[in-house]
Structure formats: C-alpha cells, structure tokens
Amino acid sequence: MKAIFEGRTDQLEYKVFNNREGMGAYSASVAAKKILDVLKEKEEVRIIFASAPSQNEFMKHLTAVEEIDWSRVVGFHMDEYIGLPEDSDQWFKNYIESHLFAKVSMKMFHFIDGTKDPEAMIEEYGLLLAENPIDLVCLGVGENGHIAFNDPPVADFDDPFPIKKVELDQFSRQQQVNDGCFETLEKVPTHALTLTIPTLLRGDMMVCTVPGATKRSAIKKVLNDPISTDCPATILRTHGNAYLVMDKGAYGDFQ
Numbered sequence: 001m002k003a004i005f006e007g008r009t010d011q012l013e014y015k016v017f018n019n020r021e022g023m024g025a026y027s028a029s030v031a032a033k034k035i036l037d038v039l040k041e042k043e044e045v046r047i048i049f050a051s052a053p054s055q056n057e058f059m060k061h062l063t064a065v066e067e068i069d070w071s072r073v074v075g076f077h078m079d080e081y082i083g084l085p086e087d088s089d090q091w092f093k094n095y096i097e098s099h100l101f102a103k104v105s106m107k108m109f110h111f112i113d114g115t116k117d118p119e120a121m122i123e124e125y126g127l128l129l130a131e132n133p134i135d136l137v138c139l140g141v142g143e144n145g146h147i148a149f150n151d152p153p154v155a156d157f158d159d160p161f162p163i164k165k166v167e168l169d170q171f172s173r174q175q176q177v178n179d180g181c182f183e184t185l186e187k188v189p190t191h192a193l194t195l196t197i198p199t200l201l202r203g204d205m206m207v208c209t210v211p212g213a214t215k216r217s218a219i220k221k222v223l224n225d226p227i228s229t230d231c232p233a234t235i236l237r238t239h240g241n242a243y244l245v246m247d248k249g250a251y252g253d254f255q
Helices: 020-041 053-062 092-101 118-130 170-178 197-201 213-224 232-238
Strands: 005-009 012-017 045-049 073-077 079-081 108-110 136-139 163-167 191-195 205-210 242-247
Touching: 005 213, 012 020, 012 213, 020 045, 020 053, 020 136, 020 205, 020 242, 053 092, 053 136, 053 205, 073 092, 079 092, 092 108, 118 163, 118 191, 197 232, 205 213, 205 232, 213 232, 213 242, 232 242
Parallel strands: 012 242, 045 073, 045 136, 073 108, 136 205, 205 242
Antiparallel strands: 005 012, 079 191, 163 191
C-alpha cells in the first residue's frame, strides 16, 4: 500500500497508487483512523458517503476494518435521483445498501428518498444534517469535476441551503452511462437532490477517492486550475483536512 507519487496543492494532500486496490485500501485506512479517533471522543460518528462504482474498493476495505464499532456510526447520503420507478435498481440507496448497510450493522443510515416530494425531503434532511456536526465525508470527483451532484452550472461555494434540487448536466448524466449504471443517456434522470458544497466542506475530514482514466481531465483541473465552480472539486484545496487518493489511471503521467 505504498504510494507511487504524492504531493500537495494548496491545503489538499494527494497520493497516487499503482492500482485501484492500493488506492481503496489507503483511503479506507485514512477514513478508518478518523472514525476510530472520533469514537474515542464521542458516542457516535457521523459520516457522509458517496454512492458510485468509484467507491467500490474503498467501501470493501472500510467495511472490513474489524476495530470499527459500526453500531455507533450514523450515515448520510450524498445525493439521490428524483423520478426513478420505486423498484428501480439505479437508486443510489441500493448502492449504499449493498456495499455498506448489508455488510456492517450501523446505528442508523439516513437515506434521501427520491420518491418523496423534493421540498419535503429537503426540509427533513436539512434538519437531520443540522442535529450534530459531520465528522467525515467520503466522496469522489465526477468527470466534470463535480462533488456530489454539484455540477458546474449549479455549483455554489456559498450555497445557503444544506441540500437542494438540481438539474443534472449532460456530463453528469453521461458519466452514469460510462459507469455502467444506465444503458443509455435517455434513461438517466434529469434531476436529483444533492448535498451542497458548504455542507460537504463542513465535514471535519474529507477523504476523496478517484480511480480511472475517465477522471484524468477532472483531476488535472482539481490540482492545477484556479479554484472556481468551473471545476467544483477545486474547492477541496481550501479545506485543510482533505485527502485526495487516486490510482495512476486517474492521475496520468505525473501531471
């Protein structure tokens, strides 16, 4: 689990691993240490999780950490589609249930319900988020540089809302096809609920796991471009306790 390259841009530390397994094992080790440290100080730890194939190795290694008392872990959804059929396999909730909830016995997971009235869900989820601070955010970066579903057209670094309804841009929707989550672009929902950028940044630690060559253009922007909503993930460089973990496919030839 030794990085083949590492560096720092502004306040963002990053490491590159030879493959997805090494990447996932390392990001899980960082997250696990944070969880264990918090549980020494508090009764429960509150974590926001992403739902995407990019998180597969991270989830596998994190749920295998036997020292974590998952009965003291409260989980939150990062985003969810609006408008899918209730029995659809494409709900992000299904990803969390199969990669996390089915493997460990958590105290609670607060799912975003994409079948509910969006305004009611926004109000309900905002109250849940506000109950106590978020200790850890486990996220990825989209092909268009988004974090959660804060695509460039809707991303707001000063968003006044903890969660909001957004229209997905074509890059986000195409990524769902590229990831094998939907057969065609037409089947990908056009709207979703997403936690906003200020909500994510309020997490005490951020562990961002990004594999694959399809993310290379976005990663180059994250590490090199000016901090702006043109590439929302550039905001990670301002956090102070954020870690970007990649495989060599995502990083490329040592940019």
